[in-house]
Amino acid sequence: MSRLLTIPQRRDETLSPAQRKFNRLQQQIQEVRERLAAWDAAWPGFAKSHAESVVPLRQLAEQYRRETAIHLDHWLSEGGWSQGERGALQDLVCELAREVIEDHGLDAGQQAWWKDLHDRHAELGFDAENAHHMAVLKRMLERQTGLDLRDLEVDNEADLMRHVRERLHAQRDAEGEPEEAPTPKPKKLSAAQRKRQAEREAVAAQAQQSLRTVFRKLASALHPDRASDAADGERRTALMQRANAAYAAEDLLGLLTLQLEIEQIDDAHLRGASEAQLKHFNAVLQEQFDELQSELALKERAFCAEFELRPRQGLNPAKLAPVLAHAVADMRAVAYEAKRDLACVISRDGTRRWLKKRKAELRVDFG
Template sequence: MLTLTLIAQDNQLSPGQQRFNQILERIDKLKMQLVEVQAMCDTHRPVYHQRLSPLREHHRICVREMIFFLDKRLQRRGLTVQQERTAEIILCNLSMQLIEQGDEEMRVLHDKHSRESLAQKEQAAMMDMRDKMEDMLGEPLDDDESLETAHDVFRAGMERLREVEAAEQEARQQARTRKKKPSAAQLQAKAEQEAAETTLRKVFRQLVSALHPDRACDSDERDRKTVLMSEANAAYDRRDLVALLQIQLGVALTNPATIAKMTEEKITSLTLLLKQQALELEIELHHQRHDARYEFGLKSCENLSEANLNRNLRVRESSLERDLIRMQQDLQQLTDDKYFRRWLKDQKRLSEKPRVDVFDDWRY
């Protein structure tokens, strides 16, 4: 790839030129890190699913078997009212896991044994979320047919909350602006930003003029310019100054020596754009790492590395294997009514402990 790094010809680089090179180096490093994270995830993803998917499918089958067993056992006599209720709670909670995975047959069994149908629970959850959102906003949410679930209401409420906060922030900003005149530093920052925007547009317009397909002398040249123009448009849309300048280098519209000869004011404008681009890349890298940690089950504090991904995969694989062994043992022994009653008693006792979920052993 063509480099934009400024090199001193006779004298040393000015502070502005040095800053330009430093941020350019930072951008190159961030782009490389983005590529590395993507490549790491692409390499790990098939291995992750290859090793966990069979265990998860086996888990799903065992959960279904347990649900059908509980449904059948609840049709027989011999359990106390409390034991029946505990068994129904377990059945309903297990069925919810599979309903979330799209198993509609479980919806029927859930509604058969639940005091509230799934539709009633979803409606109650939606109304509860709506009350919380409206309390937070201090105003009712708009009646919208698309608000069918608690997630829909939460999303709409948070969007409305962001709108309110943005409006309040704008009002505060306008009030401050009316109260006092902008400082010299603020005026300078505004002027530098406007100059940077002008520079970005100028670089793009130079490319538009040079790459217009109608100016090509033959079909091959027209195709080449069409591709480059498409790349330039995409780079301009995402404010990628580095990509625009590299395209300029490629078509000989500029070179590092030309950039180095620019006035300090021009260098400052380019540097400001590079600084903003670096910030956007840092945010993108942060989100990419966050999404990868979530996808592969890493903790938010864990470093995203090949070693940690492999270690976490081994831990999750071992945990699933242990859960499956326990589930299979339970399924074999629950046919014994004495064992089943003891098992229900244990589940009820565990459910009464704070922050302990009676169904943890059946989740993954």
């Protein structure tokens, strides 16, 4: 890893606020980048361990629930159930069958079998119920987005939402930026407010200028005509590719690091930078830090979503063993409960006792 680029503090002097902010932003950016790299390194190993320890337990739980649905269907084919018991058992069969169908891991024959099981006990067939749900969802999205979705043929929410996003993007691209709604005439700014606004605009403009200045110095120093031999030419080409990528990404830290590598700057050079120049550097670095923070947050949310984990604060890619242990424990509890339910419905009497217990638990939960 490249050396951290900071302004040194001499024993008999103190750094200015702009210098301290420059050093702090450098440190913060490096820490976020290290954390992003740690996620990239830890993700595949966690995925492998998750597939080996959690997924089999989930599959086991799903198998228990499927067998439970089949047993309940068998008992419903016999008489002797009260109206309340029959209704509760039918609701459970429909719920379990729906889970199996929506798992999307079935072939056409299996899906047809489970839909038939669902429809034998449902007031409304699975396809009709799903079509009704999708129609209601379409109407709601049409009201919210202004899109016409009547010609859209989809049978699940994920595809519907994906098509809506695509149409909204296409509509925005075709129409250009939407016209802004008329706004009230802005309140007249005071002299102090106008001055601060002008300063902010100037800082933003100068920040971009600073980025261009650093890039131009690098481009000049790395020009192929300055190469001493073929090997040096290849080195310059590789460094210039990094400079181009950093400039395109508005990565000031990347450009400054390249300057350090080719000895265009050193710690003393940075210490001699003017307050105005540091202020411009800090504006770019702050924006870069904010973007990296957003990228890190998205990566952590994606991790939790992929492995169906509860989002939590301070998730550390270097300490995922406890996270995996919790996931295993949670899924083991789910599998245990599914196995216990299956054991209860093996017999008719057991099914009746199990159903009474579920009703009692629901009364406790919902009062």
